[in-house]
Amino acid sequence: MDKVVASLDEAVADIGDGSVVGFAGFGLLHGYPVSLLHALRRRGSRELTLVCNSLGAGRDVRMELIEEGQVSKLIAAFSSRPGQRSVAEDLIDAGKLDVELVPQGILVERCRAAAAGVPAFFTAVGADTVLAEGKETRSFGDRPHVLETALPLDYALLRGWKADTAGNVVFRGAAQNLNPSFAKAAECAIVEVEDIVEPGELAPGDIDLPGIWVSRVVRATERVSVAELAAGAAARRRAPDSARVYFDKTALTREGIARRAARLLHEGAYANLGTGMPTMVSNHLHGRDVTLHAENGFLGYGGLVSGDDIDPDVYNAASQFVAVNSGASFFDSVESFEMARSGKLDAVVLGAYQVDQDANLANWTTPAQSGGGIGGAMDLVSGAKQLIIVMEHQDSRGRPKLVRHCDYPLTGAHCVDVVVTDLALLVRRDGEFWLDEVAPGFTPEEVLSLTDMDVRVSPDVVEMEPAE
Known part of the structure; x- marks a missing residue:
């Protein structure tokens, strides 16, 4: 034959x-x-x-x-x-x-x-x-x-x-x-x-x-070519050290947000990192017992690589070249989403356009887009044991991303557990979001003034750790 x-x-x-x-x-x-x-x-x-x-x-x-x-x-x-x-x-x-x-x-x-x-x-x-x-x-x-x-x-x-x-x-x-x-x-x-x-x-x-x-x-x-592949992924990334300014004070960098999110992943966890800012979390897991999962069919990848360390067939779901950790495995997307929907993932880290006070998530389209980019987010949200959102506190037009009710189409309902922004760490407990941490140099009152949702302030709110 x-x-x-x-x-x-x-x-x-x-x-x-x-x-x-x-x-x-x-x-x-x-x-x-x-x-x-x-x-x-x-x-x-x-x-x-x-x-x-x-x-x-x-x-x-x-x-x-x-x-x-x-x-x-x-x-x-x-x-x-x-x-x-x-x-x-x-x-x-x-x-x-x-x-x-x-x-x-x-x-x-x-x-x-x-x-x-x-x-x-x-x-x-x-x-x-x-x-x-x-x-x-x-x-x-x-x-x-x-x-x-x-x-x-x-x-x-x-x-x-x-x-x-x-x-x-x-x-x-x-x-x-x-x-x-x-x-x-x-x-x-x-x-x-x-x-x-x-x-x-x-x-x-x-x-x-x-x-x-x-x-x-x-x-x-x-x-x-590898150069085309690398350039395609890099073109969509903002600089990790970029940071916004609120009240004439500099908030956490994108890298700082990713670093704080990485500390939320517990030892022995299986975790998925969404595209964009969440992918930077992988750079802060060195030496940690956290196994990363990618929708294209990869379990056990490491941090981002470049130059001679690139293998053109080893990449995460964001098209970025990554390292292969000991014990890693490859498979197809069917098996990858079996892992996601079955509840085997301890944590999923995603970006967002909006999160509202009912823990609803909107992250796949805006009015400026025709259609949108659902990707694997709805599957991941469906089965995640813990959903962590990383994002800047306001959008590029200065509008709150933490809102009373999502204006954009939902990715999932009542699904968000933790939000890490460049100004704050919010954790959902007993049906409400609590402000547990604020960025260095900022006060809870300043954070709340930029937040369009009901938030409770923890009695022992602390500063987020500064950048290393």
């Missing part, structure tokens, strides 16, 4: 108009099947439905199919990212591109359901959000659950490391992400790889995707 095709154009030649095409890859540029996506653009198929985690970054990956008018619908966990206006958003606003936003873990679960012959399933993820509107909801135990349907694909475009001619595929490092679930949901899974070998050259125990799930194998001709 030989599943190798001679060229990329031949591999996509039968993808016709109206096809549902899933393509794997994670974050901004990691693991995208760039060669196959370019071949699909050359093929010229139209009225496509694209299924993906996100549209990536850079015109080469993200926008060619959409700019050419080949896509009519997008099903994704991200349709936009803050500060990165895209052609897709313009088309969404103009009514020329339909979008269905799906939490990342539910996206892969819907694909797994399609492969397993399960037409629908109930999940607590998204039950208290706008994503539940128009869907059947039932209560199981004391929680509402939303009915989600299976998501079959006509084609899946994937990228692996090695494959044999029989279609068995090996992924390297943390690069499995959505590949296995998309392959299994597809009528035809097409994999581009770096190297093709003969059957028997891959050890059976090393195979991540058995050939029965794969229809075609083709050699990749294009690669995203």
Whole structure:
């Protein structure tokens, strides 16, 4: 059985108009099947439905199919990212591109359901959000659950490391992400790889995707460089030593917020760090018995790395290159979200646009965005034992982020346990937020004057530790 095709154009030649095409890859540029996506653009198929985690970054990956008018619908966990206006958003606003936003873990679960012959399933993820509107909801135990349907694909475009001619595929490092679930949901899974070998050259125990799930194998001709990958992740990060000024006094830096949040993680904890500021927490866990979890399928990663320490296939969910700690493991996004939703994570650290006094969280979209970026946050919130929010006390326009009621669409309801800002540490006890710590040089009264929610002040409020 030989599943190798001679060229990329031949591999996509039968993808016709109206096809549902899933393509794997994670974050901004990691693991995208760039060669196959370019071949699909050359093929010229139209009225496509694209299924993906996100549209990536850079015109080469993200926008060619959409700019050419080949896509009519997008099903994704991200349709936009803050500060990165895209052609897709313009088309969404103009009514020329339909979008269905799906939490990342539910996206892969819907694909797994399609492969397993399960037409629908109930999940607590998204039950208290706008994503539940128009869907059947039932209560199981004391929680509402939303009915989600299976998501079959006509084609899946994937990228692996090695494959044999029989279609068995090996992924390297943390690069499995959505590949296995998309392959299994597809009528035809097409994999581009770096190297093709003969059957028997891959050890059976090393195979991540058995050939029965794969229809075609083709050699990749294009690669995203390490420099591009690093630049894509760095472009979205603000300087860790940046700090805001309130009352002519400097608040904690972003690094200082991350440092304080790191101290909240207990020894022996499994923890997930969201994108943005939460990723900096990993730099303050050296020597600690804390195991970090990433949605792309990585358990046991370490701090951020650069230069010669970079491995292009070892990255966290924010597309940042990281170290591999002893005892680490790699897997796919399905297993990663099993860990998240099952309550195995002791703590989840996320950023936020708003948190309100009922412990509701809004962190995936604003009125300025078309669609938004749900990512894995709704899945993580659903199963976290403790949810820690890190953010600056006010937004870029000087408006409070701690509010009476969230104005933005919710990520989760009644879920926030702790908030660390550049001015304060607030802990929720007995249904109320308590101000336990204030930034050095600030008073509780000053903090409360910038807070638009009811907060109780602890009788023994203390200063947050200054930067090291």
